[in-house]
Amino acid sequence: MIAGQFIERMQTGLWRENPGLVQLLGLCPLLAVTSTFVNGLGLGIATLLVLTCSNVLVSATRRWILAEIRVPIYVLIIASLVTCTELIFKAWFPALDRSLGIFIPLIVTNCAIVARAELFASRNGIVASLFDGLGMGAGFALLLMAIGFFRELVGKGSLFAEFDKLVGGEPLAGLVLADGGWLLAVLPPGAFFSLALAVALKNYLDGNRKPARQT
Amino acid sequence: MIPRTAKGGLTLAAIAAICATLVAATHRLTTDRIAANEQAWLEQSLVPALGDVDYDGSITETRLTVEPPHDLPGNDPAIIYRAYSAGTPVAALFAVTATGGYAGPIRILVGVNVGGAVTGVRILEHRETPGLGDGIDSSRSAWVHQFDGRSLGNPPAGAWQLRVDGGDFDQLTGASVTPRAVIKAIRETLLYFDAHQAEIFDMPATAEPE
Secondary structure, three states, rough: HHHHHHHHHHHHHHOOOOOOOOOOOOHHHHHHHOOOHHHHHHHHHHHHHHHHHHHHHHHHOOOOHHHHHHHHHHHHHHHHHHHHHHHHHHHHHHHHHHHHHHHOOHHOOHHHHHHHHHHOOOOOOOHHHHHHHHHHHHHHHHHHHHHHHHHHHHHHHHOOOOHHHOOOOOOOOOOOOOOOOOHHHHOOOHHHHHHHHHHHHHHHHHHHHHHHHHH | OOOHHHHHHHHHHHHHHHHHHHHHHHHHHHHHHHHHHHHHHHHHHHHHHHHOOOOEHHHHOOOOEOOOOOOOOOOOOOOEEEEEEEEEEEEEEEEEOOOOOOOOOOEEEEEEEEEOOOOEEEEEEEEOOOOOOHHHOOOOOOOOHHHHEHHHEEOHHHHHHHHOOOOOOOOOOOOOOOHHHHHHHHHHHHHHHHHHHHHHOOOOOOOOOO
């Protein structure tokens, strides 16, 4: 039963109610850091971590929290978790921290996180909330990675560049497929176009599937 | 028995205490690593601008802050790091701000040896357009390397400009505003070094701000 619940939450987070693609939450970091795959992966991991922990903590304390003060408590919990995450990134992934810059502390303003606390974790058990956090976090992280992958490929002609930011050591160039690319993709408008393409693709795939089921 | 507001306040206080403990513990666990990382990052970003100059000791410990107004580029405090070899000055590194860039100030690092020649130039911080002006960054293009070994007389004063402006230096494809700002800042730094060389190396290090 737990396995079934896990699969159900993962499907919801990754596809059906993907925070970025369907709920369109957390767009500021989504659009700002996805100029490369590694940046997307880094912020994705950080968001996944914060979202999962905040879901678990909110769910664990939900019995004692009065309705009137729930929002300040969510903010408190999320802000503390983000501060811890930022310190951990600074200590163990300094290069990645430098390249994500202000967007690590800004996870605190990612509405996807407070939305999950309010809509799910405050009404469900700890295990379900843990699964929900993992599912939603993974959905957000995968979208960040997909958009980072696409923009890096189109805009710079490379893939997985600067992986040293995650693993340390010598600078890594990644796979260089072309010298330079279509600049627009790495500029801010490219982020909007990429997200629009991703949303359109999802709607297209969903649209294709529904008629097939009805017959 | 307990009124609702008091109960809410107590819950909030309890959770705030737990959260504060969590943050404090993480902070304790990471401070040393973070300080070491920052020190290493600073050294690592300074050394390339010294080229192949031989020096001893730690370059970050010879830090000297020059408060504005000063004759260096930019209107904010400039930082000078001095490199010595067995007590003799060999080179100085200037962290200065180039104004007149396309998108805000550009922090640049200029290394100058005692002979007045540039040992290296690196861009520390900028917000220039990706793909155009960001070619000043040594990780994007080799543009900054054309300054290695240059000095006030090489090229002569009038030629410290971009080729399009009748000078001696290459521009970047599609960007001329950014390179102009950088060239101007390098030249001003060299002029400052020429005028103040003796005092730069004699002044005691400024204490690190806490």
